[in-house]
Every structure is written in C-alpha cells, then in structure tokens.
Amino acid sequence: MQRRMSDLAFQDYYPDDVSHCYGCGRLNEHGIQLKSRWDGEESVAYYTPKPYHTAVPGYVYGGMLASLIDCHGTGTAAAAGYRAEGRTMDSQPPLRYVTAALNVNYLRPTPLGDPLEVRGRVKEVKGRKVVVEAWIIAGGEVCVRGEVVAVQLPEAMRQS
Amino acid sequence: MQRRMSDLAFQDYYPDDVSHCYGCGRLNEHGIQLKSRWDGEESVAYYTPKPYHTAVPGYVYGGMLASLIDCHGTGTAAAAGYRAEGRTMDSQPPLRYVTAALNVNYLRPTPLGDPLEVRGRVKEVKGRKVVVEAWIIAGGEVCVRGEVVAVQLPEAMRQS
Numbered sequence: 001m002q003r004r005m006s007d008l009a010f011q012d013y014y015p016d017d018v019s020h021c022y023g024c025g026r027l028n029e030h031g032i033q034l035k036s037r038w039d040g041e042e043s044v045a046y047y048t049p050k051p052y053h054t055a056v057p058g059y060v061y062g063g064m065l066a067s068l069i070d071c072h073g074t075g076t077a078a079a080a081g082y083r084a085e086g087r088t089m090d091s092q093p094p095l096r097y098v099t100a101a102l103n104v105n106y107l108r109p110t111p112l113g114d115p116l117e118v119r120g121r122v123k124e125v126k127g128r129k130v131v132v133e134a135w136i137i138a139g140g141e142v143c144v145r146g147e148v149v150a151v152q153l154p155e156a157m158r159q160s
Numbered sequence: 161m162q163r164r165m166s167d168l169a170f171q172d173y174y175p176d177d178v179s180h181c182y183g184c185g186r187l188n189e190h191g192i193q194l195k196s197r198w199d200g201e202e203s204v205a206y207y208t209p210k211p212y213h214t215a216v217p218g219y220v221y222g223g224m225l226a227s228l229i230d231c232h233g234t235g236t237a238a239a240a241g242y243r244a245e246g247r248t249m250d251s252q253p254p255l256r257y258v259t260a261a262l263n264v265n266y267l268r269p270t271p272l273g274d275p276l277e278v279r280g281r282v283k284e285v286k287g288r289k290v291v292v293e294a295w296i297i298a299g300g301e302v303c304v305r306g307e308v309v310a311v312q313l314p315e316a317m318r319q320s
Binding site: 017018020021022023025028029030031050052053054055056057058059061062063064066067070071096098099100101102103104105106109153157158 | 177178180181182183185188189190191210212213214215216217218219221222223224226227230231256258259260261262263264265266269313317318
C-alpha cells in the first residue's frame with residue numbers, strides 16, 4: 001500500500017509531555033529533532049550531523065549514528081502502532097514507544113558532511129512491541145544497519 | 161591481577177590526529193570527553209549527562225547511553241590491546257579502535273541527574289578485534305547492558 005509523505009512527521013504527533021527526547025523531541029532545543037515520515041512501506045528521515053559529531057576526522061561519530069537508528073526506530077514504531085490499530089496519529093490515546101534493545105552494525109565509515117538518509121522498515125508489531133530494522137545511507141552507500149526493539153512507554157515513565 | 165587506577169585515562173593516550181571523537185576525544189570541545197580507567201580487571205568511567213540529554217523527562221536519552229557504552233568499549237579495547245602486547249599505552253605504535261558492532265539492552269529507565277557509572281570487562285582479544293561487555297549503573301542499579309565489538313582503526317581512516 002502506497003502512502004503519501006505527510007507534511008507532519010511522526011514525532012510531531014508526540015504529546016507535549018513526551019516530546020523532550022534529545023534525539024527526536026520537537027521541544028528539545030538542544031537536540032537533534034529528528035523527523036521521520038512514511039515513504040511507501042519504508043520510513044525515512046534526513047539529518048546532517050554537525051562538524052563536531054566526528055569519530056576520527058572525516059567520519060560521523062558512531063554514537064550519533066546509533067542515536068539516529070534509535071529515534072528513527074521508535075518513531076517508526078509509533079507510526080506502525082497507530083497503523084496496526086487502523087487509526088491516524090492524531091487520534092487518542094497517544095502511542096509513544098521507548099527502546100528496549102538497540103543493535104547497530106557499522107558496515108563502513110560514514111562520511112561526515114552530507115545529509116544522512118535514515119530508512120526503516122517494520123519487521124514485527126506484536127502487542128506492546130514493535131521491531132524496526134533501520135539503515136543509514138551516505139554517499140550512495142549503506143554505511144550502517146541496525147535494529148530497534150521498541151515497546152510502548154510504561155505509564156510509570158510519564159511524569160504528567 | 162590488581163591494577164592501580166592511573167591518573168591518565170585511556171583516551172588521554174590517543175594520538176592527537178585521532179582524538180576528535182565526539183564521545184571520547186580530548187580535543188573535541190563540544191563532546192562528552194569520556195575518561196576510562198582500569199579498576200582491577202574491570203574498566204570504569206563516570207559521566208553526568210546534561211539536563212537536556214533526556215528521553216522522556218526524568219530519564220537519560222538512550223542514544224547518550226549507547227554513546228557511553230560505545231566509547232567506554234573502544235577505550236577499554238585500546239587498553240586491552242596494549243595489555244595483550246605487554247606494553248604501556250604511551251608506547252609505539254599507537255593502538256586506536258573503532259566500533260564494528262554495538263548492542264545495547266535497556267533493562268530499566270536510567271534516572272537523569274546523578275553521575276552515571278560505566279563499567280567494562282574484556283571478553284576477547286583476538287588479532288585486530290577486541291570484544292568488551294559494558295554496563296551502566298545509576299541509583300545503585302544496573303540500568304543498561306551492552307557489548308562492543310571493536311576493531312583496530314584501519315590506516316585508510318587516518319587523515320594525517
């Protein structure tokens with residue numbers, strides 16, 4: 001099923017009280033503010049690391065790449081959760097996912113400078129869990145492959 | 161074999177041209193500047209995330225936790241590499257490791273505010289590869305467990 005890319009990103013639908021994530025919270029002025037959207041059956045986000053997000057000079061820091069996999073994974077998990085329930089991301093109750101496990105394989109050094117393309121694909125939606133595979137493309141090559149096991153945010157973690 | 165904690169951290173021995181890592185480079189003024197040292201057969205580092213390194217409010221961002229596992233892992237790998245060769249970290253040639261694979265399991269939410277204790281243990285040293293298990297303690301509990309597969313930096317990645 002083909003979907004049009006929406007103007008709003010998955011993360012734009014997060015409720016205010018859980019929109020402070022350093023990686024993807026629209027209310028975190030110091031953070032990455034990752035924006036993920038559907039692109040057909042895959043999800044996609046773009047981010048250009050800052051010059052100081054370096055590993056060794058010329059290449060992107062692995063922790064930044066892990067962060068992009070992480071937040072693109074939880075964002076895609078949220079979108080997949082709504083989709084599995086047959087409702088839109090502006091409907092109630094809100095679905096917000098956190099990471100239970102993160103695996104990242106660095107296939108080749110990721111060049112620093114150009115925008116990175118972060119892509120995702122839903123592997124599994126089961127109860128409160130969503131598994132997303134994600135990968136990062138730079139310079140026309142897949143440099144990083146990862147997987148995120150995301151679970152719905154426990155109510156105890158919401159401080160509202 | 162018991163080792164005394166040295167004044168210099170593993171990362172302080174990295175050559176200048178590979179000391180710009182956002183996570184552990186002493187020459188990256190914007191970065192975390194993680195400092196890892198031996199503590200007996202384990203390695204240890206401490207870091208207090210900034211208030212904006214948040215996941216949902218009150219808890220540490222998972223990408224930051226992955227970054228700490230990552231850089232403590234590669235630092236410990238370097239120290240283990242020198243140790244396996246029976247020489248000190250100020251001897252030549254320098255050993256510098258990068259991450260090939262990173263696995264992180266978030267066991268419980270990590271509270272934001274207090275210093276985090278990052279610990280590591282060498283699982284394997286084989287050729288150019290070192291495997292390090294690492295974990296993060298906050299509030300007296302292990303909140304995160306991970307593993308880093310580190311490999312010696314390819315010469316092609318050094319831009320000297």
